Every structure is written in structure tokens, then in C-alpha cells.
Amino acid sequence: MTQIQAWAGHGPKQKLERYTYDPGPLGAEEVEIAVDYCGLCHSDLSIINDEWRMTKYPVVPGHEVVGSIIAMGKQVKGLKIGQKVGVGWNADSCMHCHECIGGNHNLCLTAQPTIVGHRGGFAERVRAHWVWTIPLPDGLDIASAGPLLCGGITVFSPLLTFNLKPTHHIGIVGIGGLGHMGLKFARAWGCEVTAFTSNASKADEARNFGAHHVVSSRDQSALRKMANSLDMLIVTVNLPMDWAGLLRTLKPNGRLHVVGAVVEPMPIPAIDLIFGQKSVSGSPTGSPVTLATMLEFAARHHIAPQVEHFPMSRINEALEHLEAGKARYRVVLEADFN
Ligand SMILES: [Zn+2]
Ligand SMILES: [Zn+2]
Incomplete structure (x- = not known):
């Protein structure tokens, strides 16, 4: 195989630059994918800037890859050349x-994360283990599917894992890249859905994404009115919240589930967990089978992230757009190396 053209970061807060690398021989269980599109996720920024102290430079970000299989190792099973596939946070x-x-491979x-010690999808080609190479079902729009592979699975996986029922009332905290997909999935699941946002200007959009109700997450009296009403809360923001106030919106046996990487420790009052037998939990993305299940569910219910497209050659502009909080609601890059 020839060298791979990509975009790479060489240090925290540095702009990405064009970068070419030799991927070496294709492993027996590896698949090589020609990238059509790659979503831009907040974790790409965190890794570019080494916020989680795990970055290996030069880093080729991009872990919401959609493309076509162009080469397969001898041990690859169940896939074929030319097939449209996706790769998310993990590549192996x-x-x-x-x-x-x-x-529960996740x-x-x-x-092996796709973008830590492995080169990701802001590139003309990317490699992954065949188990982590997820076929895209017919009917899924490939130009907007990328963000399902990390952002989407992150909010879908808890619905499956914790047996959410259509009779349940679920709250989604934070209506951004993850949260807007959470509203769509929860609505299609059949649940009563409440969106919590600190940004009143997002209320109408939240209703369009599937929320039956929209509540200001900063309004203490609004939170108090929600007491004992929710079966589950999925928190997608990465900022400190009124955790005790949110816990009180849960019914007995309710669960506050965190998927946003809040850096500060969360003060959780034990008494609010004990009375009402409540839980606090978290989860990382999803397994290959959960990814495939999520994509089938999305195709069947016509669920697609709301995306803005940038050519990959404008990657730095796209990163600034995301960092400024302007993405509505997810950015997808189109590979344009030729
Ligand atoms: Zn991600
Ligand atoms: Zn293992």
C-alpha cells in the first residue's frame, strides 16, 4: 500500500497540518477504508490539545469515519470490498x-482508540479491525451518518443497557452534538422526553428534535417542579451542574447517567441516592453489536444528526467553529485530498 495523506496535530493548541505517513503492511485482521466523510467530535479537540494526558503526537484525529472498504487482510470475515462502513471511537x-x-468490546x-496511538479519519484512508468495522445499513444517508458512530452511540447505548421502556420519561441534559441525537433516539424509542438546556434559543429546535417539554437547566424553580418525574436523565454536557437538583427530578429507582466528560468531581448527596434508591452511572460509546443495532434503528426511524459540512482542507476553520460553540449541531468533514 502507498503512503496515506492526512491532517495531523503536532502539539497542544497547534493548528493541524498536512501529514503523510506509511501505514506499513495491512494486518491479517485489518480492513483499509477510503474515507468519504468524517465527523468532528469534541473528543478530537480534547485529544489534539492533550486535555486527557493520553495524546501521542503527531496525532491524526477523526473517529466518526464513513467510507468504503478498499483492502482486507486474509482473516477478515463478513465484509467485502466496496462495502460502505463506519468506524467510531475504537479501531480494535x-x-x-x-x-x-x-x-462488551467497548x-x-x-x-485501541482510533485516534490515540493509531491514525484516525482526518485522512484519505484509515484502518480498523474487521470486528470494529461496522457495515452501514441501506437507507442511511452516508453524508450525515458519521456523527452516529461516536456521538450517536454514546447517547443510544444507555437506552439499551438500562432497558429503557417506551412508558418511561427520559430527560436529556444539554442540547448540543450529543443531546440533539439523544432527543431523536428517545422520541423514536417511544418515551416521554424532556430537554434540559441553559440556552432558551434552542427550545424550538429541541422540540423539533423530539422533546415533548423543554426546561431551563439553570432555573431552580423549574427543576423543583420536575421533582419525582423522570426515570432516567442522560447528561451530555461537560460542565459542572446542579447535581442535587437534577437527582431530585428522578423518580424512585431513577438513574442519572453521565456521558459528558465533566472534569470536576461531581458532588452527589448520598441521602438523595438512598431515599428513592437512585443510581449515578456513566458509559463509554458502545460495542460493535450495539453500534450495528443503533445504525439499524437510525435507518428504520430516519434518524440523522443535524450536520454542517466542511471540506477536510478547511479542517482548522471547522475546529475553530466547534471550539467557539457554533456547531449546529455536528460538523462533518468531506475528504478532499485529490
Ligand atoms: Zn467522539
Ligand atoms: Zn478485550
Whole structure:
């Protein structure tokens, strides 16, 4: 295989630059994908800027890849050349630990993130293990599907994992890249859906995405009125919140589930957990089977993220747009290396 053209970051807060690398021989279980589109996720920014102290430079970000299979190793199963596929946060996992064999590959302790110590999808081509190469179902719009592979799975996975029922009332906190997809999934699931946002200007859009009700997350009296009404809250923001106030919106046995990487520790009053038998939890993206299930659900219910497109050659402009909080609601880059 020839060298791969990509966009890479060489240090925190530095602009991405054109970068070419030799991917070496294709592994027996590896798939090589020609990138059509790649979503831009907030975690790309965190990795570019080494906010999680795990970045390996030069870093080729991009972990919401959509493209076509152009090469396969000898041991690859169930895929074919030319097939449209997606790759998300993980590109590989060990395949022999309890989590991998149990189907929870996303919990594998040695899972290989697509953009840490591995080159991601802001490139003309990208590689992944065949298990983590997820076929895209017919009927899914490939130009907007990218963000489902990280942002989408992150808000979909808790609905499956915690057996959310159509009779449940779910709250989604934060109506951004993740939250707007959460509203669409929860509505299609059949639930009563409440959007919590600090930005009143997003209320009408939140209703269009599927919210039955919109509540200001900064309004203490509005939170108090919601007491004992929700079965589950999915928190997609990465800022400190009124955690005690949010916990009180849950019914007995309710769950506050965190998918936004809040850096500050969360003060959780034990008494609010004990009375009402409430839980606080978190989860990372999803397994390959959950990814495939989510894509089928999205295709069947015509769920697509609301995206803005940029050519990949304007990657730095797209990153600034995201960092400024201007993305409505998710950015997708179109590979344009030729
Ligand atoms: Zn992501
Ligand atoms: Zn494993």
C-alpha cells in the first residue's frame, strides 16, 4: 500500500497540518477504508490539545469515519470490498478478554482508540479491525451518518443497557452534538422526553428534535417542579451542574447517567441516592453489536444528526467553529485530498 495523506496535530493548541505517513503492511485482521466523510467530535479537540494526558503526537484525529472498504487482510470475515462502513471511537480491541468475548468490546481494558496511538479519519484512508468495522445499513444517508458512530452511540447505548421502556420519561441534559441525537433516539424509542438546556434559543429546535417539554437547566424553580418525574436523565454536557437538583427530578429507582466528560468531581448527596434508591452511572460509546443495532434503528426511524459540512482542507476553520460553540449541531468533514 502507498503512503496515506492526512491532517495531523503536532502539539497542544497547534493548528493541524498536512501529514503523510506509511501505514506499513495491512494486518491479517485489518480492513483499509477510503474515507468519504468524517465527523468532528469534541473528543478530537480534547485529544489534539492533550486535555486527557493520553495524546501521542503527531496525532491524526477523526473517529466518526464513513467510507468504503478498499483492502482486507486474509482473516477478515463478513465484509467485502466496496462495502460502505463506519468506524467510531475504537479501531480494535484484544478479542480475548471477558469483556470482548462477552460482547462488551467497548469495555476492553486494552481497546485501541482510533485516534490515540493509531491514525484516525482526518485522512484519505484509515484502518480498523474487521470486528470494529461496522457495515452501514441501506437507507442511511452516508453524508450525515458519521456523527452516529461516536456521538450517536454514546447517547443510544444507555437506552439499551438500562432497558429503557417506551412508558418511561427520559430527560436529556444539554442540547448540543450529543443531546440533539439523544432527543431523536428517545422520541423514536417511544418515551416521554424532556430537554434540559441553559440556552432558551434552542427550545424550538429541541422540540423539533423530539422533546415533548423543554426546561431551563439553570432555573431552580423549574427543576423543583420536575421533582419525582423522570426515570432516567442522560447528561451530555461537560460542565459542572446542579447535581442535587437534577437527582431530585428522578423518580424512585431513577438513574442519572453521565456521558459528558465533566472534569470536576461531581458532588452527589448520598441521602438523595438512598431515599428513592437512585443510581449515578456513566458509559463509554458502545460495542460493535450495539453500534450495528443503533445504525439499524437510525435507518428504520430516519434518524440523522443535524450536520454542517466542511471540506477536510478547511479542517482548522471547522475546529475553530466547534471550539467557539457554533456547531449546529455536528460538523462533518468531506475528504478532499485529490
Ligand atoms: Zn467522539
Ligand atoms: Zn478485550
